[in-house]
Amino acid sequence: MDLLHPELISSIFLALLPIPPCSLRGSFETLARQRSHDITTIRLVSKIWDSIILGTPELWSYITVSPDSTDALRYLPRSKAVLLHIRISLSPSDNPGNLRAAVEALWYEAHRWTTYCASTWRARNSYPWFQLIPPFPVCRLREARLTGDQSVELEGPELRRLHEWGFKSNIRLNGAPALRKWVTKRPANDQEWEQLLLISQQCPLLESLRLTEYATDQVTRSQLKETFPGTGVGRPTFSNLRELMLVSKRVAFDLMTYLHAPALSLLVIRQHTSPIPFTIPPSCGALNHIRFTCVSRLNPIQETLSTFPPAQLQSLTVQLGSGFIQNLTNRDEEYKARIRWFEEHVSLRWLDIPDEQRRPCRCSREHPE
Structure with a gap:
């Protein structure tokens, strides 16, 4: 050699x-x-x-x-x-x-x-x-993953991917026009909604957005509603957004009514346990794929999909965690009827994650991610 x-x-x-x-x-x-x-x-x-x-x-x-x-x-x-x-x-x-x-x-x-x-x-x-x-x-x-509890400014003209985590962190982007993927906490007050609005204006190339738990405070067990912007905060528009991932846990899902994403094609919803149906606005006309991971209720999903126009519903692919189909023979007739409704109205796919890629899920063990 x-x-x-x-x-x-x-x-x-x-x-x-x-x-x-x-x-x-x-x-x-x-x-x-x-x-x-x-x-x-x-x-x-x-x-x-x-x-x-x-x-x-x-x-x-x-x-x-x-x-x-x-x-x-x-x-x-x-x-x-x-x-x-x-x-x-x-x-x-x-x-x-x-x-x-x-x-x-x-x-x-x-x-x-x-x-x-x-x-x-x-x-x-x-x-x-x-x-x-x-x-x-x-x-x-070009890529950053930041975990901390500081308020800082980040100037990165070539930044493509940003993953930030921390209930008390506040990372203000001061010039990131090339940003393509952003993982952050869901806004919990007007200031954080204004930051989201600013990002939508400064990062026109953003293609993937993941909003996890609240940025400033943990969700309490009694909290069943999301924090929405005040009347003085504009509606964020993400013109190039193709993928949106939301981690919901115990809160409702009206957040999407405050986001304008006309090019959105893939919506990933993780850990949705609220019995309240979530809202998908008509502005998401390009949406053709919804993936549910680590969720435990079928009825709010069915109620939400029932609001879709028939033409959009027919072209929609819905992916569910494989836990919904496990032990189907032991389910009651109402549960089986809901499964049949999905099979009749949408292109249904079952999410199957290889064992080596599985991670522990904090929601019901009956329905793995």
């Missing part, structure tokens, strides 16, 4: 050590340790391989910071001028260590960031100097 051209060997190493994606679940610290171990193992094979590894800056572009360890100060010089993949996880600690130098070194290279994951939930007391977003524009950032 040493007879191969160094650039070819370098490309082989890059294929063997790909950059872990932002969406990968699990501890990135474990991935970072394994990646570091693999790089060291390859370097020990020969001087030639060691030289090639040190001369391949992309192999040093995956940089992590956590209370357990950080490779920032070693990896940054070796990464030279290539784009960086940054992962920061700061958990509450009585002994936070000296991570400030590493974080600040990364902040000054924010213009090279291309992917960024930060998890700083409830860590402000241990790291009062830390900011969820660097105090500089992240001009090359």
